[in-house]
Amino acid sequence: MELFWYIVLMTMFTIYIILDGYDFGAGIIHLFFAKKEKDKKAITSAIGPFWDANEVWLIAIGGVLFFAFPTLYAAAFSGFYLPLIMILWLLIFRAIGIELRGEINNQMWKSIWDKSFGIASLLLALFFGIALGNIVRGVNLGMVTDGVSAQEPHYFFLPLWNPSFSPQAEHLGIIDWFTLMLGVVGVVTLAIHGANWIIFKTNSDLNQKLKKVVFKLNFVLLTLVIISLLTWHSIEPKPFHNFMDHPWLWIFPLIAFTGLFGLFKVKSFKRDGLGFLFSSMFLLGGLASTVTSIFPNLLPSTNEVNPSLTLYNVAADQYGLTVGVYWFVIAAILVGVYIFVQYSVFKGKMDDASYGEH
Amino acid sequence: MEDMLFYDRMQFAFTITFHYLFPQLTMGLSLMIVYFKWKFLRTKIDKYNDAAKFWMKIFALNFAMGVVTGIPMEFQFGTNWAKFSELTGGIIGQTLAMEGMFSFFLESSFLGLFLFGEKLMGQKLHFLTGFLVFLGSWASGYLIIATHSWMQYPVGYEILENGKYVLNNFGALFSNPWLMPAFLHNQMGSVITSSFVMAAIGAFYLLNNKHSDFGKLFVKTGVIFGLFASILVAFPTGDWIAKNVAEHQPVTFAAMEGIFETEEEGSEIILIGQPDTENKKLDNKIAVPNVLSFLTYQRWDAKIEGLNEFDQSVYPTNIPGLYYAYHIMVGLGTIFIALMLIAAVQLFRKRLYKTKWILWTLMFMLPFPYIANTTGWYTAELGRQPWLVYNLLRTADGISPTVSSGNTLFTLLGFIGLYLLLGLLFLMLAGKIINKGPETSKLN
Numbered sequence: 001m002e003l004f005w006y007i008v009l010m011t012m013f014t015i016y017i018i019l020d021g022y023d024f025g026a027g028i029i030h031l032f033f034a035k036k037e038k039d040k041k042a043i044t045s046a047i048g049p050f051w052d053a054n055e056v057w058l059i060a061i062g063g064v065l066f067f068a069f070p071t072l073y074a075a076a077f078s079g080f081y082l083p084l085i086m087i088l089w090l091l092i093f094r095a096i097g098i099e100l101r102g103e104i105n106n107q108m109w110k111s112i113w114d115k116s117f118g119i120a121s122l123l124l125a126l127f128f129g130i131a132l133g134n135i136v137r138g139v140n141l142g143m144v145t146d147g148v149s150a151q152e153p154h155y156f157f158l159p160l161w162n163p164s165f166s167p168q169a170e171h172l173g174i175i176d177w178f179t180l181m182l183g184v185v186g187v188v189t190l191a192i193h194g195a196n197w198i199i200f201k202t203n204s205d206l207n208q209k210l211k212k213v214v215f216k217l218n219f220v221l222l223t224l225v226i227i228s229l230l231t232w233h234s235i236e237p238k239p240f241h242n243f244m245d246h247p248w249l250w251i252f253p254l255i256a257f258t259g260l261f262g263l264f265k266v267k268s269f270k271r272d273g274l275g276f277l278f279s280s281m282f283l284l285g286g287l288a289s290t291v292t293s294i295f296p297n298l299l300p301s302t303n304e305v306n307p308s309l310t311l312y313n314v315a316a317d318q319y320g321l322t323v324g325v326y327w328f329v330i331a332a333i334l335v336g337v338y339i340f341v342q343y344s345v346f347k348g349k350m351d352d353a354s355y356g357e358h
Numbered sequence: 359m360e361d362m363l364f365y366d367r368m369q370f371a372f373t374i375t376f377h378y379l380f381p382q383l384t385m386g387l388s389l390m391i392v393y394f395k396w397k398f399l400r401t402k403i404d405k406y407n408d409a410a411k412f413w414m415k416i417f418a419l420n421f422a423m424g425v426v427t428g429i430p431m432e433f434q435f436g437t438n439w440a441k442f443s444e445l446t447g448g449i450i451g452q453t454l455a456m457e458g459m460f461s462f463f464l465e466s467s468f469l470g471l472f473l474f475g476e477k478l479m480g481q482k483l484h485f486l487t488g489f490l491v492f493l494g495s496w497a498s499g500y501l502i503i504a505t506h507s508w509m510q511y512p513v514g515y516e517i518l519e520n521g522k523y524v525l526n527n528f529g530a531l532f533s534n535p536w537l538m539p540a541f542l543h544n545q546m547g548s549v550i551t552s553s554f555v556m557a558a559i560g561a562f563y564l565l566n567n568k569h570s571d572f573g574k575l576f577v578k579t580g581v582i583f584g585l586f587a588s589i590l591v592a593f594p595t596g597d598w599i600a601k602n603v604a605e606h607q608p609v610t611f612a613a614m615e616g617i618f619e620t621e622e623e624g625s626e627i628i629l630i631g632q633p634d635t636e637n638k639k640l641d642n643k644i645a646v647p648n649v650l651s652f653l654t655y656q657r658w659d660a661k662i663e664g665l666n667e668f669d670q671s672v673y674p675t676n677i678p679g680l681y682y683a684y685h686i687m688v689g690l691g692t693i694f695i696a697l698m699l700i701a702a703v704q705l706f707r708k709r710l711y712k713t714k715w716i717l718w719t720l721m722f723m724l725p726f727p728y729i730a731n732t733t734g735w736y737t738a739e740l741g742r743q744p745w746l747v748y749n750l751l752r753t754a755d756g757i758s759p760t761v762s763s764g765n766t767l768f769t770l771l772g773f774i775g776l777y778l779l780l781g782l783l784f785l786m787l788a789g790k791i792i793n794k795g796p797e798t799s800k801l802n
Contacts, residue, residue, distance in 0.1 A: 049470040063459065074441065095422065328455075
């Protein structure tokens with residue numbers, strides 16, 4: 001049962017990052033590359049009818065995490081208190097940035113909300129990357145000092161950073177060089193992903209330029225991925241043990257690298273959706289490979305005193321998990337129907353949707 | 359520790375109070391928009407469709423505010439109430455996860471279609487998407503109140519040796535006797551807000567001689583919905599909840615009614631007065647004898663236990679706050695019924711649109727349903743204190759053990775600043791929509 005809900009949760013998380021990821025990416029592109037009003041409008045139209053439904057995945061993930069793995073929900077949400085609340089604030093700035101720009105036809109008003117949308121999207125991509133880094137690196141569960149736990153074994157609290165910015169320090173921070181590196185990977189990946197979505201959903205003049213941007217950023221991404229892989233072992237000494245035990249799991253890194261290398265051919269793609277498909281593959285493969293490398297851990301412990309949080313020691317009891325399957329399957333089918341309806345009504349290019357104009 | 363609890367409670371109270379200003383309008387308003395669309399489909403009179411379109415703009419703005427302030431609510435269970443989440447997540451996580459999966463996806467997917475898809479889909483499908491948005495928002499209310507009901511009246515659980523609460527009967531979460539009265543009461547409260555807002559904006563147009571056709575339609579619709587909702591919120595739903603509280607939380611009942619002494623011959627109902635908890639009495643009271651006993655038990659001489667019967671350790675934490683919240687809600691509810699009755703009589707006599715003083719009153723009533731809904735929720739929440747889960751888990755034992763008071767105050771201040779900005783933007787944009795008014799179109 002635990003494994004079922006683990007797979008559900010990881011699947012939902014991947015879907016969320018692929019869907020809301022293109023919104024964040026569109027925001028980053030909007031911030032750096034959209035100079036003309038027409039380009040800006042094209043970008044907001046391309047994500048306008050979708051971002052809200054995409055954000056619902058985050059709420060649904062919160063709910064499923066709460067219900068299936070309450071101990072992890074409690075420990076992680078209180079332990080990562082500050083960055084989580086900041087993510088909430090950024091989500092608000094992102095939302096009002098998209099929704100308010102069209103409300104008043106005034107240049108100053110528009111540029112305020114454009115910046116709000118762009119900067120919030122950039123920081124969200126950075127924060128989600130940093131969050132992934134924290135999960136890989138692990139935390140000081142039980143807040144152990146000199147072999148003594150100051151809290152119950154699954155609770156912890158992390159400040160935003162510690163002065164050494166080192167992932168090996170006894171008292172860790174949210175931001176250290178390792179997590180920051182993954183944060184930058186997040187920004188670059190989602191910028192590429194968002195550019196691909198814009199190319200897919202619009203006929204904007206920006207598209208040719210964005211293809212070049214994707215091509216260049218892909219080199220940056222490849223470099224960052226190589227550096228991450230080279231430094232990974234200093235955080236996680238045996239990152240490949242699950243892959244060695246179950247060779248079929250290599251499919252995930254394979255998907256990731258197919259996506260990454262496929263994107264180098266972005267300039268010659270005949271169909272506009274292909275780039276988006278490849279960046280989605282990179283996200284799917286990359287996330288799946290990362291969580292596989294620490295499985296069955298959900299949040300590793302960095303001390304010897306308290307055990308890591310695994311899907312087995314943080315789950316709700318069997319009855320609740322079993323009864324949840326019934327309603328979840330019904331709900332998941334319904335969600336599939338809604339998404340099908342939504343994307344078939346808003347299919348094709350969105351340039352003329354004039355999102356948010358009243 | 360005291361500080362941690364205080365700031366955790368303040369942050370939750372502040373963010374939930376602000377958040378619920380928006381869903382209370384959208385839940386009721388979705389029903390009224392569906393009514394306009396239905397009228398339009400039946401009569402083919404364009405006015406109804408234009409009215410629906412105008413209210414959809416107000417709805418969309420409120421809905422967006424509800425969404426952005428709603429996500430912090432779900433996250434705060436984990437960030438600030440970790441111990442509570444850890445212990446009860448296996449139970450209330452069910453209803454909260456169901457809310458996300460069943461209602462939020464439904465609402466958000468079809469709201470986009472409802473707002474932007476009228477031309478693409480045609481009128482019948484457009485009505486359907488509106489209905490689905492209504493269904494999603496009411497389902498959300500239902501599941502949240504199922505969660506709330508479990509905290510007021512825990513059912514279908516057992517407690518393990520490690521102190522965790524686990525579910526042993528899923529069906530019990532939905533057959534909880536607390537759930538249906540609380541849900542219906544809350545939804546009627548929501549319809550009160552939307553109908554009073556509609557009537558207020560209609561009255562504003564009539565008094566300004568602007569959009570008079572729409573002004574009449576809004577006042578009429580607002581008064582009819584408002585009359586039914588004002589009556590239903592008191593009876594049977596409010597009455598039903600009060601009886602639940604009297605039966606299952608007698609000390610809360612005594613505190614909210616302001617009853618200190620037990621009267622063997624039947625208890626009076628307090629209309630006005632200030633509780634003096636130090637000396638255990640009510641100052642300057644105006645009361646009607648025996649009515650409380652009759653309302654609660656349908657017998658004039660039924661005995662109701664006063665606060666003095668109970669040990670101080672089980673008293674609600676904030677008795678005066680609870681008492682005032684409850685009395686403000688009930689007082690406003692009474693005024694709502696009276697006003698809507700008078701307005702309905704004038705409507706029936708075809709004089710309402712000319713009766714200036716009623717139009718002025720309807721217009722200035724706009725903030726009061728919000729106050730009544732908010733104080734109603736304060737009654738429910740303060741009434742449960744000092745318990746987080748009634749008689750099982752104390753609020754002080756539910757907070758996150760590792761989040762310091764300084765960190766919580768930091769985020770509380772951040773929320774205050776951010777929500778102040780959101781509130782200003784909301785007022786500005788709502789004012790712009792109202793000032794511009796409904797647009798007439800020719801569809802047929």
